Amino acid sequence: MNKKSGLGEFLRMRRSQLQPADVGLRDFGERRRVSGLRRDELAQLAGVGLSYYTRLEQGLSLNASPEVLDALARALDLDEVERAHLHDLARASRRTDTRRRSAPERAGDTTQQLLAAFGDAPAIVLGRRSDVLAWNRTGHALFAGHLDPDIPNQPDQRPNTARLVFLDAHTRDLYREDWPKKARDVVGKLRLAAGQHPDDPRLAALIGELTMKSPEFASMWSEHRVRKWDLATYRMHHPLVGSMRLNLQTLNVPQEDGQRIVVVTAEAGTGSAAALSLLAQAGGTPSGVRSVRQAARTEATA
Structure with a gap:
């Protein structure tokens, strides 16, 4: 990940994804040589000088103020998650290189207790x-x-979602009907983390590996879309119990940077439940x- x-x-990609009509600019039918907005159009919408904005895109100016970033976010029609990501990128570009190998993450004792409290x-x-730092049965x-x-207890072997x-073929088949949606959610979350x-x-190594091994990941990563989902619904097909429509809810773990618990539920009274x-x-x-199915059949005929 090149911080500068x-x-x-991010600015270039999001600019290319907007058309003049999207931001209230008139299009007089002229033949445009760029996809999306031109630099001068975005600079005008944000109220900043063209030369200054150009230096931002080129990585030559690293001192954008929060006010300028907010103006660019409004001009690009970013939502709150995307706006926060824009500020994260600006802060990253100003940091000196302090990359170091951090200690492996772990699920703390209280997190393990909370995990057990979810029962089945x-x-x-x-x-x-x-x-995956931990999971229940x-x-x-x-x-x-x-x-x-x-395997989550082995830091160097842990699965990564x-x-x-x-x-992973098993996981792709698990999300077979909603795989594109799940894939974009995963990429969007990684963008935020980056x-x-x-x-x-x-x-950085994970992103590099996925970019090299998966053309689908590389394509989605290049779109610079960010997502922060707290609740998502997916159609999933499990090899043992068949198709289900499940709700995945995310809970942030207090005092643990970036850790979260994902809990799965289904609507009561449904086949998914x-x-x-x-x-x-x-x-x-x-x-x-x-065994469970046989017991249910035996009970039904008793």
Whole structure:
């Protein structure tokens, strides 16, 4: 992640994604030589000088004030999450290079207690790079039953949700109907993390790996879209219990930078809730699912 070019790349990409009509500018039908807004148009909308704005895009000016950044955010029609990301990129561009290898993240004791308190509801703890730091039994069964349940305890082997979504066949099939939506949510969250933690070498290595190994990731990453979702609904197809429509809610972990717990629920009384309950009772194993189904059939005919 090049900190000095990050701000300019974001400005250029978002400028190219806006048309004059999107921001109230009249288009007189002239043949435009650039896609989206021109630099002079954006500078005019933001109320800044063209030469100054040009230096910002080129990474030659690193001292944009919060007021200028807010003016650019308004001109680009950024939402609150995107505006905060713009400020993160500007702060990153002013930092000296302090990149260092940080200690592995871990889920603290109180976080582990909270994870256990969710009972049979699938829940996982994610770090700032989207590494899986911990999961409960049903969380493992839902998201990664094909992996060793103890693998989050091995820092160098931990699964990463971004890597799973783009490079793991099991996970791609899990989200088969909503994979593009899930993939864009993952990329948007990584974009936010990259702006907030520009000196994190592990995060930079992850982004580089995904860019090299997944053309789909590289394409989405180049769009510079950021997303911060607290609630998302996905259609998921589990190999043991079939299709479900599930709600994923994110809870930030207090006093842990970037850590969050993702908890999964389904609407009560639906087939999705029944399937999720079956997965919890069965322990996420084929034999367990067969046993629970057999017991249900026996009870129904008794």
